[in-house]
Amino acid sequence: MTLAAATNANLAEISNYLIYSSMAVYTLAFFAHIAEWTLGSRSKVARTAAALTAPARGAAGEGPKIQVKKVGGGTTVLEKPKVVTRAANGARDVPDGPGAHGGTESGDLYGRIAVSLTVLAFLLEAAGVISRALSVQRAPWGNMYEFSTTFSTVVVGVYLALLLAGKNVRWAGLPLVTTVLLDLGIAVTWLYTESDQLVPALDSYWLWIHVSTAIFCGAVFYLGAVGTVLYLFRDSYENKLANGGRPGRFATSVLERLPASASLDKFAYRVNAAVFPLWTFTIIAGAIWAGDAWGRYWGWDAKEVWSFITWVAYAAYLHARATAGWKGRKAAYLALIAFACWLFNYYGVNMFVNSLHSYAGVE
Amino acid sequence: MSKTEERDLGEAGAQLSTAPTENPADQAIGGPTLSAVGWLRWFWRQLTSMRVALILLFLLSLGSIPGSLIPQNSVDELKVQAFKEQHDVLTPIYEKLQLFDVYSSVWFSAVYILLFVSLIGCIVPRSWQFVGQLRSRPPGAPERLTRLPAYTTWRTETEPEQVREAALAMLRKRRFRAHDAGDAVAAEKGYLRETGNLLFHVSLIVMLLAFAAGTLFKSEGGKLIVEGDGFSNTLTQYDDFKSGSLFSVEELAPFSFELDGFTGTYEKSGPQRGTPRTYEAAVTWSKGDGPEHRSVIEVNKPLEIDGTKIYLLSHGYAPVVTVRDGKGNVVTSEPVPLLPIDSNVTSTGAIKVMDGYRDKDGKKDQLGFQAFFVPTFAGAGEGDMFSQFPGLEYPVLALTGYHGSLGVNAGLPQNVYQLDTRKMEQFKGPHGEILKQRLRPGETMKLPDGAGSITFENEVKEWASFQISQQPGNGWALAGAIAAITGLVGSLFIQRRRVWVRAVRGADGVTVVEMAGLGRSESAKLPEELAELAATLNAQAPTAPEPVEVPVEGAEK
Ligand code: HEM
Numbered sequence: 001m002t003l004a005a006a007t008n009a010n011l012a013e014i015s016n017y018l019i020y021s022s023m024a025v026y027t028l029a030f031f032a033h034i035a036e037w038t039l040g041s042r043s044k045v046a047r048t049a050a051a052l053t054a055p056a057r058g059a060a061g062e063g064p065k066i067q068v069k070k071v072g073g074g075t076t077v078l079e080k081p082k083v084v085t086r087a088a089n090g091a092r093d094v095p096d097g098p099g100a101h102g103g104t105e106s107g108d109l110y111g112r113i114a115v116s117l118t119v120l121a122f123l124l125e126a127a128g129v130i131s132r133a134l135s136v137q138r139a140p141w142g143n144m145y146e147f148s149t150t151f152s153t154v155v156v157g158v159y160l161a162l163l164l165a166g167k168n169v170r171w172a173g174l175p176l177v178t179t180v181l182l183d184l185g186i187a188v189t190w191l192y193t194e195s196d197q198l199v200p201a202l203d204s205y206w207l208w209i210h211v212s213t214a215i216f217c218g219a220v221f222y223l224g225a226v227g228t229v230l231y232l233f234r235d236s237y238e239n240k241l242a243n244g245g246r247p248g249r250f251a252t253s254v255l256e257r258l259p260a261s262a263s264l265d266k267f268a269y270r271v272n273a274a275v276f277p278l279w280t281f282t283i284i285a286g287a288i289w290a291g292d293a294w295g296r297y298w299g300w301d302a303k304e305v306w307s308f309i310t311w312v313a314y315a316a317y318l319h320a321r322a323t324a325g326w327k328g329r330k331a332a333y334l335a336l337i338a339f340a341c342w343l344f345n346y347y348g349v350n351m352f353v354n355s356l357h358s359y360a361g362v363e
Numbered sequence: 364m365s366k367t368e369e370r371d372l373g374e375a376g377a378q379l380s381t382a383p384t385e386n387p388a389d390q391a392i393g394g395p396t397l398s399a400v401g402w403l404r405w406f407w408r409q410l411t412s413m414r415v416a417l418i419l420l421f422l423l424s425l426g427s428i429p430g431s432l433i434p435q436n437s438v439d440e441l442k443v444q445a446f447k448e449q450h451d452v453l454t455p456i457y458e459k460l461q462l463f464d465v466y467s468s469v470w471f472s473a474v475y476i477l478l479f480v481s482l483i484g485c486i487v488p489r490s491w492q493f494v495g496q497l498r499s500r501p502p503g504a505p506e507r508l509t510r511l512p513a514y515t516t517w518r519t520e521t522e523p524e525q526v527r528e529a530a531l532a533m534l535r536k537r538r539f540r541a542h543d544a545g546d547a548v549a550a551e552k553g554y555l556r557e558t559g560n561l562l563f564h565v566s567l568i569v570m571l572l573a574f575a576a577g578t579l580f581k582s583e584g585g586k587l588i589v590e591g592d593g594f595s596n597t598l599t600q601y602d603d604f605k606s607g608s609l610f611s612v613e614e615l616a617p618f619s620f621e622l623d624g625f626t627g628t629y630e631k632s633g634p635q636r637g638t639p640r641t642y643e644a645a646v647t648w649s650k651g652d653g654p655e656h657r658s659v660i661e662v663n664k665p666l667e668i669d670g671t672k673i674y675l676l677s678h679g680y681a682p683v684v685t686v687r688d689g690k691g692n693v694v695t696s697e698p699v700p701l702l703p704i705d706s707n708v709t710s711t712g713a714i715k716v717m718d719g720y721r722d723k724d725g726k727k728d729q730l731g732f733q734a735f736f737v738p739t740f741a742g743a744g745e746g747d748m749f750s751q752f753p754g755l756e757y758p759v760l761a762l763t764g765y766h767g768s769l770g771v772n773a774g775l776p777q778n779v780y781q782l783d784t785r786k787m788e789q790f791k792g793p794h795g796e797i798l799k800q801r802l803r804p805g806e807t808m809k810l811p812d813g814a815g816s817i818t819f820e821n822e823v824k825e826w827a828s829f830q831i832s833q834q835p836g837n838g839w840a841l842a843g844a845i846a847a848i849t850g851l852v853g854s855l856f857i858q859r860r861r862v863w864v865r866a867v868r869g870a871d872g873v874t875v876v877e878m879a880g881l882g883r884s885e886s887a888k889l890p891e892e893l894a895e896l897a898a899t900l901n902a903q904a905p906t907a908p909e910p911v912e913v914p915v916e917g918a919e920k
Contacts, residue, residue: 083515083890206663276851280847281848293663295672296834300430300438305428309428309431326417
């Protein structure tokens with residue numbers, strides 16, 4: 001064994017330690033989030049019900065409805081002329097919830113701890129992915145283990161970037177950390193593959209382009225899906241309140257603290273729409289690569305088919321949003337179907353379907 | 364923007380996009396009780412509605428699913444064959460439903476053709492509509508600006524005309540299309556959104572046409588070449604050849620190439636021992652009678668000559684074998700390509716001696732050998748003869764021989780890698796046992812009774828197989844794809860929005876400025892943009908001291 005090979009084996013081992021450490025820190029972040037949610041449940045905010053059951057205002061003919069400047073909301077209050085925003089016709093005008101901490105100080109403290117721990121875990125995980133890449137001397141996306149670790153790193157990275165940009169996404173913390181732990185658990189238990197170089201067919205700079213964008217798109221689509229699922233819950237909660245129903249205490253406690261359904265829906269749409277062109281590009285880059293590697297740019301291979309299905313499903317979602325009768329819940333279901341297609345393309349095709357892209361590295 | 368909103372805002376909100384309107388009458392099930400023309404028009408309106416486009420999109424993705432789960436003829440015919448043999452019941456049903464050819468089936472084609480007809484039916488009127496919008500001016504301000512999604516107002520001592528003038532200049536400077544419409548300035552920006560959207564949808568059609576052209580005109584053939592041999596691009600030289608239904612033989616580009624050498628390297632140690640690291644085929648090629656060029660073809664790097672691409676597909680070994688007749692004369696001495704059967708390149712094949720061989724009595728005969736080759740033998744006597752490593756470390760060739768009629772003259776096409784032994788007799792050893800021998804390079808197997816010999820020469824060549832394909836329309840498909848992404852980015856990231864600035868003299872003689880913005884429902888930036896515009900304008904038309912009664916302004920809660 002050459003010296004280089006020995007360093008590589010060391011690096012691969014370091015990478016494994018880093019991944020395990022990040023899992024430990026994610027677990028701590030998970031508990032901190034749980035503490036945040038638990039402590040926050042003591043707050044007694046019930047703005048949603050108030051907003052929905054208050055006498056109908058802003059009906060046709062009256063003056064503009066005024067909104068107080070919200071944190072992270074759309075209203076901009078200017079020094080002199082004040083801009084007043086008015087919810088789109090038909091939409092409910094419900095304020096966003098206060099977040100998981102429910103406005104309590106101790107809850108907020110734990111939430112901040114959770115985010116800090118998530119940053120630390122993210123750094124550890126990213127270092128793990130990078131040392132893995134160094135150990136194999138190529139992009140770390142040659143098999144499903146590497147794909148999964150990179151995927152969750154990117155998910156958390158995008159989430160933290162949105163937080164850093166001042167976006168109101170801290171509500172996504174708990175679901176994200178939970179699923180990232182799940183993803184890493186699956187990766188180290190079932191998908192683990194020894195560090196190794198690539199077979200010639202995967203050795204192309206299109207790998208860098210195609211796979212990196214695919215992972216990034218998946219991560220962002222996942223954030224969109226989390227937003228969509230929470231939107232569906234929050235929307236039924238608001239519907240129930242608006243119809244005079246009384247949701248259960250647990251539901252109230254949790255859902256009251258989430259952003260308004262309109263905000264969640266908008267978040268999901270923006271995220272999905274923003275990444276759709278990149279997903280289109282990913283498929284095209286894959287086609288170019290396939291053209292170089294296999295002599296045809298499109299051959300209806302299972303992986304190609306499911307990328308196409310995912311693409312069409314997201315296109316259907318975007319169309320649904322533009323069509324009056326399909327907005328809201330129906331469009332949300334389409335978005336979830338589209339994400340399910342993406343997931344199947346990633347896990348399902350690699351494992352159950354015989355595909356040319358059988359680089360899964362799991363037997 | 365919703366329909367109700369559009370109606371609410373009247374002219375001002377109309378045509379902020381060219382999305383087809385969902386007319387409730389169109390959605391009624393049952394359609395018109397009209398003439399045939401009425402039905403046709405109803406059908407056309409249905410087909411080009413967003414709702415049907417949505418359903419067709421959904422059907423398209425649903426329809427592609429079976430093709431990814433059931434083996435497809437277009438992908439792997441052998442797998443289809445195997446599937447058919449295993450499933451007696453399903454096969455006839457699947458065949459009826461064309462489930463082995465999903466992507467060229469009638470029903471799948473119907474969905475995407477409908478979708479694209481719908482697309483064209485959608486784009487053409489939208490393009491006209493959009494051209495109309497570009498030539499007309501942005502609609503005037505609605506009666507009550509307060510009803511718009513973003514609104515602001517202030518009072519100023521500046522004259523209304525001056526405020527409007529300043530607003531016009533400001534908006535134009537920011538590349539709004541703006542004009543003075545009565546007591547208000549109307550402005551609009553972000554037409555690139557619509558342009559992008561149309562570009563995207565047109566590009567989809569371009570891509571589809573390019574894909575169709577590619578399928579109809581393509582040609583694709585395979586050729587196995589041993590080191591030192593060559594190929595020229597004519598139909599007869601291909602081992603196998605497929606082409607689209609509109610392809611004609613004259614379209615084959617005139618060129619030829621020779622395989623100078625093939626290099627394969629493999630991981631030598633560790634758990635991944637044997638994993639391929641590089642495959643390289645060095646070739647010399649020329650166009651027609653043109654000058655010669657040297658190139659290296661790798662797995663991901665095809666060689667392109669005049670639009671024809673030459674891909675490296677696979678490789679294997681061709682041991683050089685010499686056959687001598689009973690008198691010791693060399694009958695043939697050449698490399699024999701053998702086909703790999705596993706990843707360590709354990710290979711099998713046939714050596715056929717058709718002409719020139721005479722047995723010990725001088726009678727014409729034919730010889731055939733079944734050959735089994737491993738590049739790296741595990742060691743004598745150790746179990747089965749399977750290769751342990753794909754590189755040539757310890758090559759061994761195992762042979763059994765036959766004589767008689769190879770059956771090649773029977774006129775039936777024959778697989779060169781298989782021996783048809785029905786009219787042949789196996790060579791036997793002195794005790795009647797089957798004659799078989801494992802040869803190392805340089806060793807010879809003697810045939811019984813002076814029938815000659817076969818020698819595994821001290822040379823093993825490599826062969827490489829190539830796929831030679833040409834597919835017109837690739838350039839168009841790529842151009843369409845790039846245009847599609849460009850259009851999509853424009854369509855998703857650019858906001859189309861309208862801004863109105865109204866300035867009128869109030870009852871007390873002070874000018875009241877009102878500004879309002881309208882975008883599509885997803886616009887987040889609109890209030891911010893309006894705030895910025897208002898701040899700019901406010902600098903030129905400063906706020907007047909508050910009168911006692913506040914006009915329309917809202918109070919904070
Ligand atoms: C090949 C199938 C199609 C695909 C993949 C596709 C994809 C898309 C995408 C990604 C968008 C952007 C969505 C947005 O702006 O929010 C869009 C918008 C749009 N599409 Fe399609 N489309 C297809 C077919 C059609 C058809 C058949 C129609 C006509 C009925 C149509 C009409 C529209 C319209 C009107 C918009 C603009 C919506 C808006 O302004 O918000 N599309 N399409």
